[in-house]
Amino acid sequence: MKKVIRMREMSDNQKGIIMKITTNGEMSRRMREMGLVHGTSILIMGRAPLKDPVAVKINDYTLTLRNNEADHIMVEVDA
Amino acid sequence: MKRTITIALSGNPNSGKTTLFNAITGARQHIANYPGVTVEKKSGKIIHKGHEILVVDLPGTYSLTAYSLEEIVTRDFLINERPDVVVDIVDASNLDRNLYLAVQFRELGVPLIIALNMMDMAERRGIKVDHRILSQLFKVPVIPMVARSNKGVHELLDAIIETSAEDRTWNAEIISYGSDIDHGISEIEEIIRGARDFDPRYPSKWLALKCLEGDDQILKFIQGKPEIQPKIEPICHKISKHIQSTLEEEPEAIIADHRYGYIAGITKKAVRRKIESRLNFSDQLDKILTNRILGPTIMMLILYGIYVFTFWGSEAPVEWFGCFFTWMKENVSSMIPEGNLQSLIVSGIIDGVGGVFGFIPVIMFMFFAIAILEDSGYMARMAYMLDRVLRWFGLHGNSVIALLVSGGISGGCAVPGVMATRTLRDPKERIATLLVVPFMNCGAKLPVFLMLIAAFFSENEARMMFLFTMISWVLALFAAKLLRATVLRGPKTPFVMELPPYRAPTIKGICIHTWERTWQYMKKAGTVILGISIILWAMMTFPRLNEQQARFYEDQRLNTQKTFLSLSNVNGIIPDLPTLNRFDELYDLYRQSIKDYGPVPETLMKNPLYPVFNTLFPDQDVGRTHDGVKKDLATVTDLYLEYRNTMNLISAQEQQAALKATIAGWIGQTLEGITRTIGFDYRTNIALVGGFAAKEIILSTLGTAYSLGEVAPEESGTLSSRLARDPDWNPLKAFVLILFTMLYVPCFVTVISIKKESSWRWALFSMGFNLILAYLVSFIIYQTGKTLGIGI
Known part of the structure; x- marks a missing residue:
C-alpha cells in the first residue's frame, strides 16, 4: 500500500517519491532547479540537532530544507 | 598575434x-x-x-x-x-x-x-x-x-x-516543452522578430521562452518595448491560464519538467549505474558530524579551534609587524627633528599604516581556516546545524564564524569578522551580520574593559568579563533581529541548500583562496586608511597650544629647575643647568635600559641614581653598589626624584591642556552637554573620539586626559587606581563606559571594511546606528542606576 504525505512528516531513513510541489513562485523555482521535481526518489538522511532543517538525499547528492519548505513537498511512501 | x-x-x-x-x-x-x-x-x-x-x-x-x-x-x-x-x-x-x-x-x-x-x-x-x-x-x-x-x-x-x-553566431536550441508552450514560443518569436527595434543580442526564441516562464527581468525588458509588449502579454496570459486549468501547474513548472524529462532521456543512454545508490563515505561521516549530540559538540570544538588558530597563530607575525613599525618610528624620529613633520610621519602615517598592516596576519590565518572549512564541505554543515537558532534572529548559520572571529570569545577583531561575511550568499543576511559584528568584544576593547574592571569590580574580574562577553552576544543577536525586522526586512530566502560531499581540500586551492582575499584587503583598505589616519592624527594634534600657554608651561619648568639647583644640598654636586640636563639624559637612559633589559639587581635598587652618579663622576668615589651611594649623594637622590616628579606633572598637565585645545578636545567639550546624561565628561569624550581611530587609543587618551601622560596597556594600573580614587568616578559610570565602548561607532578600519563589503551607505549607517544604540543602552543603564542608587 502506498500513501502520500508531506515531506515534513517523513521519518529519518524513510524513502519516497516526490508526487507534487504545492507552492509556486521563487520557492518552487528554487526547489526545481535543485532537482526536487515530480518523480524523483528521495531518502531522508536526518535532521539537524534542533529537528529543523531536514537533510534529503536525491540520487547522489544531499539537500537541506527547512521544515516549512518541506511542507510543500508531497511524497509517496510505503504505508 | x-x-x-x-x-x-x-x-x-x-x-x-x-x-x-x-x-x-x-x-x-x-x-x-x-x-x-x-x-x-x-x-x-x-x-x-x-x-x-x-x-x-x-x-x-x-x-x-x-x-x-x-x-x-x-x-x-x-x-x-x-x-x-x-x-x-x-x-x-x-x-x-x-x-x-x-x-x-x-x-x-x-x-x-x-x-x-x-x-x-x-x-x-x-x-x-x-x-x-x-x-x-x-x-x-x-x-x-x-x-x-x-x-x-x-x-x-x-x-x-x-x-x-567555428561560426560565432549564437544558435538557440530549444527543446520541446509540450504542444501548448511550443506553440506559444513560435507565436511570440514571430512578434519579436517582426519588431523594428529587435535587439540582436537577445536570441528571439530564448526571449519567447523566458516570457512564458514569467522571468521578471525579461518581462521588464519587454515592457520597455511598447511596440511588441501589447501583443505578447495576451499570449503569455492565455497559455498560462490554459495550462493552469488543464495541468494545474504554472507554465514555468511544465517547462522545468520537460527539461528534466529531456535530460533523463539522455542520461538513460549515456549513464550506466553499476551499483545502486547507497550510503557513501560522506553520508557515513554526516551520521557522526551532524549527529544530534556529537554534531554540536564537534562544531564547538572546531569553532574554538578556528579562533585559537587565528589569534595564536598570528600572534608572532603580528608582533614582527609591530617591531618593524616601531623600528621605523625610531629611525624616523632620530632622522627628522621634533615637530609637526615628525609627528605627522610617526603618529599619523606610520601608526595608521602600521595599524592596517598589523591586521594582515590575522586576516590571513582566518581566511586560511575558513578556506579549509569551505573547501572540505564542513561550512555547509555548520549552516545546517545552526540554522534553526540563527534564523530566528534573521541571520544565517554561517554568520557565527563572523561573530566569533570578531570577538565572540573575548578578543578577536571585527575587520576579519566583517570580511568573513563574504561566505554568506543572501545579501540581507550578509549585511545584517556585518552590521552587528562590531558589537563583539575585539582585542582592542579588552584593555579598556580590563582597566575599568580592575578599578571598580576587582572582586570578580573573571565573572565581569564573562558577563560582558554574554552581553555583547545578546545585543548583537537582538540588534540583528531588529535590523531584519526594519531596514533589512524582506521575505526569507528559501534555504534549500546543497550539502556537498566532504572532500580533502588541496593545499594549492586553500593558498590561492587565502592569498586572494588577503590581497584584496591590502590593496583596497590601504589607501583610504592612510588618508583617514592622517585626518584623525590632525584632529588629535591641532590646533596646538598658543604661544602664551606654551610659555606658561615652559616657565614652570624653568622655575622648577632653578629651585632645584638652588637647594644647598644640590648645588655642590649639580652646579648648573648643563650638568642637570646631562643628569636628566643619563637618568632617562638608565630608565630605558631597565625597561629594555628587565629589572636591575637588588643591590642597584638601593639607590636608583648610583649608575648615573658613577657615570657622571667617573674619577670620584660615589660609594659602592651594595650599600648605595655616599650619604650626601643619597640626599640629592631624594631631592632629584622629587624634582623629576614635579617636572613630569608639568608635562602631563601640558599634554592634557594640549589635548583639550585640539579639534578632538573641542568635540569632546561640545558633546559634554549630551554625554552628561550618560555620565561622561569631556575627558572621556575625547578618549572616545580618539577611539574611532583604533579602540586601543581610548586607554592612552584617557591617560593623557587625566594628566598621567600616555598610558600603555601594560601600565594601565596607574590609570586604573587613579580612576578608582577619583570622586567623579563610580562603578556605574565604569559599567556604562564599558557598554558604550562595546557598542559605539566601530573603528574606522572596520568602517572601511564594511564599506568594502557593502557600500558607503551601510558603512555610514553602521556608524549612526551603533552610536545611537550605544547611547540609548548607556542612557537607560545610567539613569536607572542613578535613580535606584546602584553602583554610585
Whole structure:
C-alpha cells in the first residue's frame, strides 16, 4: 500500500517519491532547479540537532530544507 | 598575434568550477567585482598553443532564471560580453541536476563545451558516463576530466580553441516543452522578430521562452518595448491560464519538467549505474558530524579551534609587524627633528599604516581556516546545524564564524569578522551580520574593559568579563533581529541548500583562496586608511597650544629647575643647568635600559641614581653598589626624584591642556552637554573620539586626559587606581563606559571594511546606528542606576 504525505512528516531513513510541489513562485523555482521535481526518489538522511532543517538525499547528492519548505513537498511512501 | 579568446567558466556550486579555474590559470588571477554588485569576478589569462585565452570565472549557479544575484550576473555577462565559448563544468556523479543548467545554456544558444568533471568520483560510486554518447545526444563537445589532478585540462583547452574557431553566431536550441508552450514560443518569436527595434543580442526564441516562464527581468525588458509588449502579454496570459486549468501547474513548472524529462532521456543512454545508490563515505561521516549530540559538540570544538588558530597563530607575525613599525618610528624620529613633520610621519602615517598592516596576519590565518572549512564541505554543515537558532534572529548559520572571529570569545577583531561575511550568499543576511559584528568584544576593547574592571569590580574580574562577553552576544543577536525586522526586512530566502560531499581540500586551492582575499584587503583598505589616519592624527594634534600657554608651561619648568639647583644640598654636586640636563639624559637612559633589559639587581635598587652618579663622576668615589651611594649623594637622590616628579606633572598637565585645545578636545567639550546624561565628561569624550581611530587609543587618551601622560596597556594600573580614587568616578559610570565602548561607532578600519563589503551607505549607517544604540543602552543603564542608587 502506498500513501502520500508531506515531506515534513517523513521519518529519518524513510524513502519516497516526490508526487507534487504545492507552492509556486521563487520557492518552487528554487526547489526545481535543485532537482526536487515530480518523480524523483528521495531518502531522508536526518535532521539537524534542533529537528529543523531536514537533510534529503536525491540520487547522489544531499539537500537541506527547512521544515516549512518541506511542507510543500508531497511524497509517496510505503504505508 | 591571434585574437584573444574569451571563455566563461560556469557551473553548479560544488562542481569543481574554482578548482578548474585554478588549474587553468594557476596564480595569475585578477579579481574584481561585477559592476554594481559585490559578486566577485575572477579572471585570468593564459597562452595555449599560441592562442591567448582569457578565462572568466562566473559565479556558481544552478539555473539561468533571474532569481539570484549570481544568476543575473551570469546572464548579463553572457548577453553583454558574448564570450567566445562557455565551458559548463558538470559533476559527473550528479549528471541530471547539473545538466539542467547546460540545457538552459543551449536555450540561450551560447557556444557550449561541457567539462565532465569528477569522473573519478563518479567511477568510485559505480556511475559510468559515456562522454561520447552524451556529446552525441546533447550535441556539444564533452570533455571528461578530473580537475583536481589536472586530468583533461589540456584536452579542454584544445576543444576551446577548436570551438572558438567555428561560426560565432549564437544558435538557440530549444527543446520541446509540450504542444501548448511550443506553440506559444513560435507565436511570440514571430512578434519579436517582426519588431523594428529587435535587439540582436537577445536570441528571439530564448526571449519567447523566458516570457512564458514569467522571468521578471525579461518581462521588464519587454515592457520597455511598447511596440511588441501589447501583443505578447495576451499570449503569455492565455497559455498560462490554459495550462493552469488543464495541468494545474504554472507554465514555468511544465517547462522545468520537460527539461528534466529531456535530460533523463539522455542520461538513460549515456549513464550506466553499476551499483545502486547507497550510503557513501560522506553520508557515513554526516551520521557522526551532524549527529544530534556529537554534531554540536564537534562544531564547538572546531569553532574554538578556528579562533585559537587565528589569534595564536598570528600572534608572532603580528608582533614582527609591530617591531618593524616601531623600528621605523625610531629611525624616523632620530632622522627628522621634533615637530609637526615628525609627528605627522610617526603618529599619523606610520601608526595608521602600521595599524592596517598589523591586521594582515590575522586576516590571513582566518581566511586560511575558513578556506579549509569551505573547501572540505564542513561550512555547509555548520549552516545546517545552526540554522534553526540563527534564523530566528534573521541571520544565517554561517554568520557565527563572523561573530566569533570578531570577538565572540573575548578578543578577536571585527575587520576579519566583517570580511568573513563574504561566505554568506543572501545579501540581507550578509549585511545584517556585518552590521552587528562590531558589537563583539575585539582585542582592542579588552584593555579598556580590563582597566575599568580592575578599578571598580576587582572582586570578580573573571565573572565581569564573562558577563560582558554574554552581553555583547545578546545585543548583537537582538540588534540583528531588529535590523531584519526594519531596514533589512524582506521575505526569507528559501534555504534549500546543497550539502556537498566532504572532500580533502588541496593545499594549492586553500593558498590561492587565502592569498586572494588577503590581497584584496591590502590593496583596497590601504589607501583610504592612510588618508583617514592622517585626518584623525590632525584632529588629535591641532590646533596646538598658543604661544602664551606654551610659555606658561615652559616657565614652570624653568622655575622648577632653578629651585632645584638652588637647594644647598644640590648645588655642590649639580652646579648648573648643563650638568642637570646631562643628569636628566643619563637618568632617562638608565630608565630605558631597565625597561629594555628587565629589572636591575637588588643591590642597584638601593639607590636608583648610583649608575648615573658613577657615570657622571667617573674619577670620584660615589660609594659602592651594595650599600648605595655616599650619604650626601643619597640626599640629592631624594631631592632629584622629587624634582623629576614635579617636572613630569608639568608635562602631563601640558599634554592634557594640549589635548583639550585640539579639534578632538573641542568635540569632546561640545558633546559634554549630551554625554552628561550618560555620565561622561569631556575627558572621556575625547578618549572616545580618539577611539574611532583604533579602540586601543581610548586607554592612552584617557591617560593623557587625566594628566598621567600616555598610558600603555601594560601600565594601565596607574590609570586604573587613579580612576578608582577619583570622586567623579563610580562603578556605574565604569559599567556604562564599558557598554558604550562595546557598542559605539566601530573603528574606522572596520568602517572601511564594511564599506568594502557593502557600500558607503551601510558603512555610514553602521556608524549612526551603533552610536545611537550605544547611547540609548548607556542612557537607560545610567539613569536607572542613578535613580535606584546602584553602583554610585
